[in-house]
Amino acid sequence: MVYIPNKTGNRKVWGDLTGTKSELANRNIQIRQESKDGIVINVLSEKYSLSVETIKKIVYSH
Secondary structure, three states: OOOOOOOOOOOOOOOOOOOHHHHHHHHHHHHHHHHHOOOOHHHHHHHHOOOHHHHHHHHHOO
């Protein structure tokens, strides 16, 4: 068996085929909105099963 790499420019971006990238983007939008609505970071962390630090990165990244 011989490995033949894809030509440059034909490679798919991570999450494009499965839709994971868009699902995570939608989840992050929802987390930001809930934070703006007054839900505390600790509650968001438990609700989405993410660490407090990850929720902070999502909320404060925009």
